[in-house]
Amino acid sequence: MSLPYLIQLAQTIQSGLSKYPPDRWDRHREFLLAQQCSDGGFRGREGDSDLYYTGFAVRALTLIDGLTAELLLQLDGYLRTEIDRTYSPVDVLNWIACAVAVEMAGGPALLSDDVKTRDWLERVFADLDQLRCEDGGYAKGPEGKLGSTYQTFLVVMTHDLLARPIENQQAIVDFMFDRQRDDGGFVEIAPMKRSGTNPTAAAVATLKLFNAVDSALIADVRDFLKDVEQDDGGIAANTRIPFGDVLSTFTALVAKRDLNLDPGGLLFSAQDFVKQGLEFPTGGFRAALWDEQADVEYTYYALGVLGLTAAIQQ
Numbered sequence: 405m406s407l408p409y410l411i412q413l414a415q416t417i418q419s420g421l422s423k424y425p426p427d428r429w430d431r432h433r434e435f436l437l438a439q440q441c442s443d444g445g446f447r448g449r450e451g452d453s454d455l456y457y458t459g460f461a462v463r464a465l466t467l468i469d470g471l472t473a474e475l476l477l478q479l480d481g482y483l484r485t486e487i488d489r490t491y492s493p494v495d496v497l498n499w500i501a502c503a504v505a506v507e508m509a510g511g512p513a514l515l516s517d518d519v520k521t522r523d524w525l526e527r528v529f530a531d532l533d534q535l536r537c538e539d540g541g542y543a544k545g546p547e548g549k550l551g552s553t554y555q556t557f558l559v560v561m562t563h564d565l566l567a568r569p570i571e572n573q574q575a576i577v578d579f580m581f582d583r584q585r586d587d588g589g590f591v592e593i594a595p596m597k598r599s600g601t602n603p604t605a606a607a608v609a610t611l612k613l614f615n616a617v618d619s620a621l622i623a624d625v626r627d628f629l630k631d632v633e634q635d636d637g638g639i640a641a642n643t644r645i646p647f648g649d650v651l652s653t654f655t656a657l658v659a660k661r662d663l664n665l666d667p668g669g670l671l672f673s674a675q676d677f678v679k680q681g682l683e684f685p686t687g688g689f690r691a692a693l694w695d696e697q698a699d700v701e702y703t704y705y706a707l708g709v710l711g712l713t714a715a716i717q718q
Contacts, residue, residue: 420715435687444482459498476511540579588624605655637677
């Protein structure tokens with residue numbers, strides 16, 4: 405059985421980052437750890453612990469060997485306190501991804517050893533099933549009537565991470581292709597006309613997981629991603645935005661990887677965009693050239709860009 409998609413992606417990024425000198429990431433590790441709160445979770449730019457940012461901190465620290473034995477125990481405690489407050493698809497995936505990362509790093513096996521967790525998993529997957537819409541996708545919440553490309557991606561990846569079957573995969577494939585537009589990219593919800601880089605990458609990842617990639621899709625996405633490349637070296641969120649951001653740059657590289665597309669000049673421009681424009685000498689990365697503050701989430705994406713581009717150069 406092959407590894408889950410998200411674990412394979414993490415391993416690719418980690419292999420790329422390992423090509424750099426080990427001390428290259430010291431200040432970024434310190435930046436991430438400085439965002440940890442007393443309850444064991446991690447915060448965003450301000451405030452208290454948040455499962456969303458904890459997920460990105462754990463992913464980033466995994467990439468740069470920052471999960472110490474002490475931190476693993478702290479994360480286990482934090483996840484146990486969060487389990488009863490975790491319902492939405494994005495939080496469910498973050499919780500499960502954190503628990504998997506903790507276990508893979510040698511920490512407590514929260515997913516398999518805890519009865520409360522197993523009962524929660526059954527409830528939460530039943531709740532996710534209730535988000536399935538008539539269009540074949542998954543909505544953001546129980547009141548939603550239209551499937552969301554991103555939310556569907558989250559639900560699919562959550563099932564994949566725990567090797568749980570998902571019903572009627574073909575309906576999800578059809579849903580994704582219904583979100584494709586004439587420019588070759590994909591939109592978030594059906595009424596939208598202009599494709600976005602991030603929903604395109606989410607659709608590609610889902611279609612790849614379901615073995616639904618064909619030559620037409622590869623050509624369409626290649627052309628769309630070319631249209632969102634920017635002079636600053638990054639990738640924009642859509643064709644109306646005149647500047648790149650690290651999230652879109654990362655997801656574009658992931659989509660190119662998933663489709664075995666040649667990154668071309670993006671291989672080097674993306675590295676320069678991140679290293680010269682987004683990296684802080686004190687640690688951490690910002691979202692884009694207009695941003696003024698380092699952030700846990702964007703630090704993960706920046707590490708992802710550097711890891712993917714280095715892995716491709718191997």
